[in-house]
Amino acid sequence: MPISTRTRPTRRRSLLVVLGAVPVLAVLTACGGSSKAADSGPALALTAALPNAVPNGTTLVVGDPQVEQALKLSGELDKFSYPVTFANISGGPQTLEAFRAKALDVGSVADIPPLQAAWTGVDTRIVAAQFRTQPQTHPVYQLGVAPGVTVKSLADLRGKKIAYSPGQAQGALVLRVLQKAGLTQGDVQLVELPSTGDVYPTALSSKQIDVAPLGGVAVTRYLTKYASDGATVVPHGLRDDPAHLYALESSLQDAGKAAAIREYVAHWGVALKWIDEHPKEWIEGYYVKNQGLSAADGGYLVKAAGARDVPTDWTAAIKRHQATADLLSTEQKRAHIDVATIWDRRFEKVGGTAYRTGRAS
Structure with a gap:
């Protein structure tokens, strides 16, 4: 995919802010992610059917802190067929840095980081998607x-x-x-x-x-x-609700990791259903005990989010994503991206089916 050099629009200014952030790679190394994500197994074509069985010895490093807590609180984490390793990172800049270092297999982001990855030469694919059923009245x-x-x-x-x-x-x-x-x-x-x-x-x-x-x-x-x-x-009155899991292409080209990612997405769907059906436990276990917020703040966030949509058909989502990519291509002087190439539709029904049924099988 051709990558163009980004140019700054006129009148854009930079404001320097000193951040006391811990380097991402240090965090990953501390949790064992930097070595585990580099494992390799049998090759798998990106067009091949996803394998179901995760081979013994397969490892997966995931940056999905919120769902990590849901998996633990719900007991769903005990149902994995392999030991998943979690890295305490999320968002575009951190996951992109970790992907570059081959220290992460899967990250949790909105819709822009997968585009940013493509524009900066990091090959990734979207493997799960969730939205809000009333995005204009329940904006992010x-x-x-x-x-x-x-x-x-x-x-x-x-x-x-x-x-x-x-x-x-x-x-x-x-x-x-x-x-x-x-x-x-x-x-x-x-x-x-x-x-x-x-x-x-x-x-x-x-x-x-x-x-x-x-x-x-x-x-x-x-x-x-x-x-x-x-x-x-x-209010801005626009839809701003995309939330995705995306994975390194190299991980998806590893048969063992591809199977592990498939299983993770299924458990992810079950965890989201548990969150929606257990608001009190989620507020107490995640927002209060894990994030240090008040119960009132947790209640506000749950109410503000509204109902969740985990689709089993990504057609509309891809169309909206393409419109966003086209806007950024124009406004940020980026190369055109056909976003269909970064949505791995082999996973299209995995997360949504698990969310509807409450089962990862």
């Missing part, structure tokens, strides 16, 4: 507005400084919001910022930026702390 993100800045509609974004993370879902959302508002990148100031931790809320509260996409409990915390100073949030 809202647009946080800095204290003293007036944004009541998307048209008011003109001239504003907007946080922008090019390789992440938040960055794509910003471009889609501008498209919906009839604005171009030249009509605003895009400030490159990573969307990790409290970077966006901090930059908003200090008025280094005017607008940033905020997700989850960050919305309520931002308003709790800064609404009295004039901070607000506005």
